[in-house]
Amino acid sequence: MTIELKVEHIGNDYCVMISGGDIPHVGAVAIAQPRPSLQNEEITSASASVISVVGHKEDLLAHAVSLRLAALLNCVVCVTCGIHIDDVKPNQIHVIQKQVDSLIDALIEQQNHLNKR
Numbered sequence: 001m002t003i004e005l006k007v008e009h010i011g012n013d014y015c016v017m018i019s020g021g022d023i024p025h026v027g028a029v030a031i032a033q034p035r036p037s038l039q040n041e042e043i044t045s046a047s048a049s050v051i052s053v054v055g056h057k058e059d060l061l062a063h064a065v066s067l068r069l070a071a072l073l074n075c076v077v078c079v080t081c082g083i084h085i086d087d088v089k090p091n092q093i094h095v096i097q098k099q100v101d102s103l104i105d106a107l108i109e110q111q112n113h114l115n116k117r
Helices: 059-073 090-115
Strands: 003-010 013-021 028-036 044-052 077-084
Touching: 003 090, 013 059, 013 090, 028 059, 044 059, 059 077, 059 090
Parallel strands: 013 077
Antiparallel strands: 003 013, 028 044, 028 077
Protein backbone atom coordinates (compact mmCIF):
# COMPACT_ATOMS: atom_id res chain seq x y z
CA MET A 1 0.00 0.00 0.00
CA THR A 2 1.35 3.38 -1.02
CA ILE A 3 0.90 6.51 1.05
CA GLU A 4 1.97 9.78 -0.52
CA LEU A 5 2.82 13.08 1.14
CA LYS A 6 2.90 16.32 -0.83
CA VAL A 7 3.81 19.66 0.70
CA GLU A 8 3.23 23.21 -0.50
CA HIS A 9 5.03 26.00 1.30
CA ILE A 10 2.69 29.01 1.14
CA GLY A 11 4.47 32.07 2.50
CA ASN A 12 5.32 31.10 6.08
CA ASP A 13 2.64 28.38 6.17
CA TYR A 14 2.22 24.85 4.85
CA CYS A 15 -0.41 22.84 3.05
CA VAL A 16 0.17 19.11 3.47
CA MET A 17 -1.65 16.50 1.38
CA ILE A 18 -1.69 12.89 2.55
CA SER A 19 -3.28 10.37 0.20
CA GLY A 20 -3.05 6.81 -0.97
CA GLY A 21 -4.40 3.33 -0.86
CA ASP A 22 -6.80 2.01 -3.49
CA ILE A 23 -8.66 5.31 -4.00
CA PRO A 24 -6.88 8.53 -2.96
CA HIS A 25 -9.35 11.30 -2.10
CA VAL A 26 -10.10 14.12 0.33
CA GLY A 27 -11.67 12.59 3.44
CA ALA A 28 -10.80 15.18 6.07
CA VAL A 29 -9.19 18.59 6.34
CA ALA A 30 -7.54 19.98 9.47
CA ILE A 31 -6.07 23.43 9.98
CA ALA A 32 -3.89 24.18 12.98
CA GLN A 33 -2.21 27.30 14.28
CA PRO A 34 0.56 27.57 16.84
CA ARG A 35 -0.01 29.08 20.25
CA PRO A 36 1.69 29.08 23.66
CA SER A 37 1.08 25.88 25.62
CA LEU A 38 -1.61 26.18 28.26
CA GLN A 39 0.68 24.50 30.81
CA ASN A 40 3.89 26.37 29.95
CA GLU A 41 3.84 29.56 27.87
CA GLU A 42 7.48 28.99 26.89
CA ILE A 43 6.48 25.88 24.91
CA THR A 44 4.74 26.12 21.54
CA SER A 45 1.60 24.05 21.18
CA ALA A 46 -1.23 24.29 18.64
CA SER A 47 -4.99 24.33 18.25
CA ALA A 48 -6.81 22.75 15.30
CA SER A 49 -10.19 22.51 13.62
CA VAL A 50 -11.26 19.56 11.47
CA ILE A 51 -13.88 19.02 8.79
CA SER A 52 -14.64 15.46 7.69
CA VAL A 53 -16.51 14.12 4.70
CA VAL A 54 -19.43 12.04 6.01
CA GLY A 55 -18.42 8.41 6.42
CA HIS A 56 -14.68 9.02 6.27
CA LYS A 57 -12.28 8.20 9.09
CA GLU A 58 -9.25 10.38 8.30
CA ASP A 59 -10.18 13.11 10.79
CA LEU A 60 -8.00 11.89 13.66
CA LEU A 61 -4.98 11.48 11.41
CA ALA A 62 -5.38 14.93 9.83
CA HIS A 63 -5.91 16.47 13.28
CA ALA A 64 -2.81 14.86 14.81
CA VAL A 65 -0.55 15.74 11.88
CA SER A 66 -1.73 19.36 11.76
CA LEU A 67 -1.17 19.86 15.50
CA ARG A 68 2.28 18.31 15.41
CA LEU A 69 3.48 20.31 12.42
CA ALA A 70 1.99 23.64 13.53
CA ALA A 71 3.67 23.37 16.94
CA LEU A 72 7.04 22.21 15.59
CA LEU A 73 7.21 24.53 12.58
CA ASN A 74 5.52 27.45 14.40
CA CYS A 75 3.21 28.28 11.52
CA VAL A 76 -0.32 27.64 10.24
CA VAL A 77 -0.64 24.15 8.75
CA CYS A 78 -3.51 22.80 6.64
CA VAL A 79 -3.65 19.01 6.22
CA THR A 80 -5.87 17.19 3.76
CA CYS A 81 -6.04 13.45 4.21
CA GLY A 82 -7.69 10.75 2.11
CA ILE A 83 -6.56 7.13 2.24
CA HIS A 84 -8.94 4.42 1.11
CA ILE A 85 -8.20 0.71 1.30
CA ASP A 86 -10.91 -1.76 0.33
CA ASP A 87 -11.80 -4.05 3.26
CA VAL A 88 -9.13 -2.53 5.50
CA LYS A 89 -8.01 -4.63 8.47
CA PRO A 90 -7.10 -3.20 11.90
CA ASN A 91 -3.42 -4.10 11.46
CA GLN A 92 -3.37 -2.19 8.15
CA ILE A 93 -4.59 0.95 9.93
CA HIS A 94 -1.59 0.66 12.27
CA VAL A 95 0.74 0.29 9.26
CA ILE A 96 -0.79 3.39 7.64
CA GLN A 97 -0.24 5.39 10.84
CA LYS A 98 3.41 4.29 10.98
CA GLN A 99 3.94 5.22 7.31
CA VAL A 100 2.41 8.66 7.83
CA ASP A 101 4.52 9.18 10.98
CA SER A 102 7.66 8.31 8.99
CA LEU A 103 6.73 10.72 6.21
CA ILE A 104 6.07 13.50 8.74
CA ASP A 105 9.36 12.76 10.54
CA ALA A 106 11.19 13.11 7.20
CA LEU A 107 9.39 16.39 6.47
CA ILE A 108 10.34 17.81 9.87
CA GLU A 109 13.96 16.71 9.43
CA GLN A 110 14.06 18.32 5.99
CA GLN A 111 12.61 21.60 7.31
CA ASN A 112 15.02 21.63 10.25
CA HIS A 113 17.91 21.10 7.84
CA LEU A 114 16.73 23.95 5.60
CA ASN A 115 16.27 26.28 8.60
CA LYS A 116 19.87 25.70 9.74
CA ARG A 117 21.26 27.09 6.46
